[in-house]
Amino acid sequence: MPYNLLKGKKGIIFGALDDKSIAWRTALKCHEEGAQLVLSNAPVALRMGEINKLAEAVNAPVIGADVTNMDDLKNLFEESMKHFGGGIDFILHSIGMSLNVRKGKTYTSLDYGFGQKTMDISAMSLHRILRTAWDLDAINEGGSVVALTYIAAQRVFPDYSEMADAKALLESVTRSFGYHYGLRKKVRVNSVSQSPTRTTAGSGVKGFDGFITYAEKMSPLGNASGDECGDYLVTLFSDLTKMVTMQNLFHDGGFSSTGVTEAVINQMEK
Amino acid sequence: MPYNLLKGKKGIIFGALDDKSIAWRTALKCHEEGAQLVLSNAPVALRMGEINKLAEAVNAPVIGADVTNMDDLKNLFEESMKHFGGGIDFILHSIGMSLNVRKGKTYTSLDYGFGQKTMDISAMSLHRILRTAWDLDAINEGGSVVALTYIAAQRVFPDYSEMADAKALLESVTRSFGYHYGLRKKVRVNSVSQSPTRTTAGSGVKGFDGFITYAEKMSPLGNASGDECGDYLVTLFSDLTKMVTMQNLFHDGGFSSTGVTEAVINQMEK
């Protein structure tokens, strides 16, 4: 490293909150690999101010956008294209938020108004981003879009609650929009299903510690870190993966294909 | 037939519109198999009046409910339990509606307000129904809930548009709520992924004819009919399938496991 895998490429990274964020780690990796970046996050997250450190490190402007607001997104894409002097090659969607989880509403007692916000912010935001790009013809031929997701979209992890449903919706949007953008401009759209990661967002989930230990014991390679996720994303943004699209790709140390491990069985026998 | 597979069982059937509806066919089958029923549909659908014929045929009350309205659902469950003199054994969710599809908005130009309604009516309605039942403790131990879905939740069928995303969300709710209701009362929650069926709702979709022909040619057993779906649902509501839960079950003549058929290849070579 670095390999210059992203030399000359321009990307927008959504969702870097602090230096534990996967989006943050990924921005650093993309920068190392030669990409030019624009960073975006919700206005409320920007107010924390942490992102400015990242902006400096990767020499990128920060352009705030509420991903549920089409005007904000239009402004973001227009400003980004102006900054880059051209179209966009890759986008990372690392956005998720559940008011129900935050406020301790269990899955069987969801507030449906909160729930609608969860879906809009965590899943339909990908549609809104892609659709804004589509309308502006903002993504270059063969570009690459990745959304981060979690295996709760396939199997129940009870504490993950409605975020599981949001991720299932997100993955479906990935496929659906991937079809159209693939036909039109050979743009790839995939999701990466990452190991549980000790981000500031993740840590808020009840039972997170027991759970991350379980995932570690259930993964032959252990849990994948945010830095490792950044490495993987670099390959998906590069020109070496131009025919991979509409896939959900597990980056999880083997967790998804492991039924049980000896480490877990031993713990069961205690 | 009949086998009395559902003798003594009480069920609520959502979504019978006219005699082509899968819910309609299923209601007839459940009645033949000895079940007592309550029929429900949206007030606007009830106004068409067709459902009264079914109500007469299966000797069931019709109780209207807007599935996005918690008061309506509470009333429906309370009235149903009063009618049955006890709890509910099974529920069929056969509900789906996309304003975007109806109004000709393509996937890349969705109206997001319409989209929110699509998700609420077609997917979150299952959560609302289950949660109403949960709060009232309305489903008997070992009860069975099935939602109808479509393979567009896994693979893109472009004309199915945002309904694909809604079905993916619906299937996730099936798993998520199935976990909780299984633990609490051994209630099973599954989805059945049915062949495309010439219902009044289905026929509205653009390109439906070419598509249903393709599905027929791609299924070693041909497309499954609404009556056949009813037969299958009877088994899932019966006591013979008490350990099947959180599954998406394909009832599709083999379509989902077929990559290509000679019939399709021959057509390609024309």
Next chain:
Amino acid sequence: MPYNLLKGKKGIIFGALDDKSIAWRTALKCHEEGAQLVLSNAPVALRMGEINKLAEAVNAPVIGADVTNMDDLKNLFEESMKHFGGGIDFILHSIGMSLNVRKGKTYTSLDYGFGQKTMDISAMSLHRILRTAWDLDAINEGGSVVALTYIAAQRVFPDYSEMADAKALLESVTRSFGYHYGLRKKVRVNSVSQSPTRTTAGSGVKGFDGFITYAEKMSPLGNASGDECGDYLVTLFSDLTKMVTMQNLFHDGGFSSTGVTEAVINQMEK
């Protein structure tokens, strides 16, 4: 019960060893539901003599067959059709054996000669059975064939060793032959992926106790029993499931769709 779901139907059940066998439990259920049966097992298993008790209980002849021997299978089908006075409506394949597991050869030190026998007995036997039936045109229009399998075909359970590979092969044969038999005579071919079950065969596997406890804790409905599996198989052999084919159907209390449970997390925190 009984519902006469299999009244008038004729079936061959492979693999009843003793009264803990799933095939044994299923034979009893099929008999209760009105089916006429032929029982078959390997000559070496027949010598144990237990199967005669079952034969008496379900009023069925026992016809031995080495499932790797085409002459034996031809004889079995010819004798069965003679006994039934006609074709066969359903078949249960509950056959699996790994010499490597028995002799304590780990997955990384397989004996390849043993391995070939494992594949032949546990997986290709389904092909041989179906092909014998195909050549004799022995299965009636709309008949149903089910093979028992295990989720190790999708996810690694280390002690299950090469049987995982055998089950993956078996499930593929299910799909491949299901395609052809579906087109020709609307015969359905499916696999049922059952919870770990305390059969005489299963108990031989190293670490089986810790493992079965884990599966129980990871299944919202608990592990499915052999009797419950028999119930489910009755529905798949019946006329109510005529459009289900080429599927792998989980009968596992929800295990396959559960990522983790609170019971397992609690154990992890010990």
Next chain:
Amino acid sequence: MPYNLLKGKKGIIFGALDDKSIAWRTALKCHEEGAQLVLSNAPVALRMGEINKLAEAVNAPVIGADVTNMDDLKNLFEESMKHFGGGIDFILHSIGMSLNVRKGKTYTSLDYGFGQKTMDISAMSLHRILRTAWDLDAINEGGSVVALTYIAAQRVFPDYSEMADAKALLESVTRSFGYHYGLRKKVRVNSVSQSPTRTTAGSGVKGFDGFITYAEKMSPLGNASGDECGDYLVTLFSDLTKMVTMQNLFHDGGFSSTGVTEAVINQMEK
């Protein structure tokens, strides 16, 4: 390009037959990216002599090995390690052969002796290769092994016949051995499920032309080429994908997630 992604890495490439082979294209890509290589193929394939052109181009020795022969494999690994002066970083398994397909035996009339060879050559060979490496401790910490496969392992493509079953078995070996090698040395083992490709081997399959056209029309990005597959494999052999293991990765232009396309529907309506 090149990025030096494989600088300093040593790999064995199995299965380069001629310049249309995916293994051939991949060898060129790996060489460009800085890898040192050993080429291997069956003695009968080597006799064709084509591989020597590749050997010259990538400056690699050719070491023949019958992949069903443990002595040959042991020799191959020992000679490779001697040549490299150390352990191996990556392996490509691009090996498949069906005598039944070659000799025109349909799936319902397989020769079981041929079938056993198909499984041994096309699937168990991966186990034999990994096991030889395991016994010699030949793969370096964090190494990467990829086997090429095809979506027929999940869905039936009738002309692909028993190769579908072989690929299902191969993918299972990938997971099973991946578990053990992951725990021991963080070695990753994955399969890549590639678009149908006009190789010399592929072209032999009956109906290949109609089929490849269908796949092209069913893939939003079109079919992936051998060169593009080589690019993708480079990423999987690199240090950027160290936490991806036990996965089946579709490299298919979106085919696997597409239910139907307008191009196919239009053809259906002809």
